[in-house]
Amino acid sequence: MQNILEIEGLAKTYDGGFTALRGVDLTIRKGEIFALLGPNGAGKTTLIGAVCGLVQPTGGTIRAFGEDMGRHWRRLRRRIGLVPQELSTDMFDSVINTVNYSRGLFGLGPDPDRVEEILRSLSLWDKRKESLRALSGGMKRRVLIAKALAHDPDLLFLDEPTAGVDVELRRDMWRQISALRERGTTIILTTHYIEEAEEMADRVGIIQAGRIRMVEETREIMARLGxxxxxxxxxxxxxxxxxxxxxxxxxxxxxxxxxxxxxxxxxxxxxxxxxxxxxxxxxxxxxxxxxxxxxSNLEEIFVNLLEHADAEGEAA
Ligand SMILES: Nc1ncnc2c1ncn2[C@@H]1O[C@H](COP(=O)(O)OP(=O)(O)OP(=O)(O)O)[C@@H](O)[C@H]1O
Ligand SMILES: [Mg+2]
The missing domain is CATH 3.30.70 (Alpha-Beta Plaits)
Incomplete structure (x- = not known):
């Protein structure tokens, strides 16, 4: 299996009538780091939500690990991890309980060694007994990552994993993400830090107003548009x-x-x-x-592309 995720014609119109996804086609290769870039409101979180079962699509199909997600939901969902954009975990529990609970949620038994390994790798071990409420924003974000890793997913979504974290922590997370890739995890991340995509991603997809505008190797984009x-x-x-x-x-x-x-x-x-x-x-x-x-860097390319798309949109 070369493609770990195959999305076809994915559409989402929210209850109020707003269409957030307008027929998204996207294929993710096994083992890659894919960066999804797009302005606020482009549909990134909606797209991730649709794959992770938080958003009910109004059209299209999603295949994961070669199988239809609609049909084999529970089995396939266990192999997917999500680090959500919003910090909204149960804020009262301790770090370690939160991570253990997350394993249980996917039907896995306790594995203290693995949980310790995860917490140590995210420099959370010393804070394991602290209540989430007492942690700083950046530390909370690490806990979200630990939670998402607790069931050793093969496909991991990171929705703006480094939003609001300091430069040092961001570098740290980049290392974490690279280490995960080394282990064979496929990673899809969204980010507003374009240098993050430039540094980390094998491929970049640009989404705007619910449509994928472009998907290319990061190197190719730089070569073609740099x-x-x-x-x-x-x-x-x-x-x-x-x-x-x-x-x-x-x-x-x-x-x-x-x-x-x-x-x-x-x-x-x-x-x-x-x-x-x-x-x-x-x-x-x-x-x-x-x-x-x-x-020029990816940032300029990105801004140029969007301006170009806007100009085309106005002309049409
Ligand atoms: N539950 C909802 N009900 C109605 N509209 C929604 C809902 N969730 C999202 N939207 C709308 O769908 C559009 C896409 O939102 P989404 O959160 O997917 O964007 P995003 O690309 O993740 O943006 P950001 O970069 O700000 O995180 C936005 O216009 C948003 O207002
Ligand atoms: Mg979002």
Whole structure:
């Protein structure tokens, strides 16, 4: 089985009449880390909820582990873990009871060694007897992860696992998630931190207004839509871009004091072209005092894509 999850035509219209999912098709490969990106209200949590049984879909099919979820619900659901976006566990119980209870919920017997291992890996062992209420927000989020791991799921959903946690904790969680992948867990995460997707995900899916707009290898997106930008600060103002430089994608800034190169594909190929450009500038007698060069990141690509989609939407 190559695909761990196959979603087809998934639709959800909430009771009030709002349509949150408009026919989502999505296939998740076994063993990958998949990042689902999208603006607030795009339908990420609804999509996850539909797979985890928290949201009743109004159309479409979901197959998990090669079987229809509607038909084999209980058996398949046991193999899925969810770290929800909202912190709404029973706030009065202790950390360790909460995690043990979660195992029981999926019909598994107690396994103190495994639970200890999970709590230790999330630096929660020392806090195991504390009431959840007494924990900080970031620590509560760790408990949610521990809960989701308690039944050793093969497919794990993390709905904004690092929202509101500090940088250190976030790095820590990235390590946790990588370690899980090493164990063979397939991971689907949503995030608003695009660098998180860039750093972690094998593939990225972009959802907007209940539709999947794009699914691609993270590397491919960067290669296809990434750009190198180099700004040359000129020693003297230039009237026009010399003809000898026509082969380079150059724009002269309106103050005529900087020359901007935008090109390449985010794989470093643009840097090589900039290197050629520096020589061509010198050969053409265009003198400059500084070069500011940078690669675009997934964030810019993402914003661009959404703006593009909005413009298309308005045009239609
Ligand atoms: N129970 C509900 N009843 C009615 N509408 C709902 C309900 N839950 C969600 N919605 C609506 O469905 C849309 C999608 O919500 P969802 O929570 O899936 O978005 P999201 O992509 O997870 O957003 P965020 O990034 O803010 O978490 C939103 O417009 C939301 O208001
Ligand atoms: Mg959400």
């Amino acid at each position: 750009r190198t930008e180099a700004v040359f600060t000129l020693a003297q103002p230039l009237e026009v871009v010399p003809e000898a430089l026509d082969s380079f994608p150059l724009v002269l800034a309106s103050d005529r004091l900087s020359l901007v190169y935008r090109g390449g594909d985010g794989t470093g190929q643009g840097k090589a072209e900039v290197a050629r450009l520096t020589k061509a500038l010198i050969a053409t007698g265009v003198d400059y005092t500084a070069i500011d060069i940078r690669e």
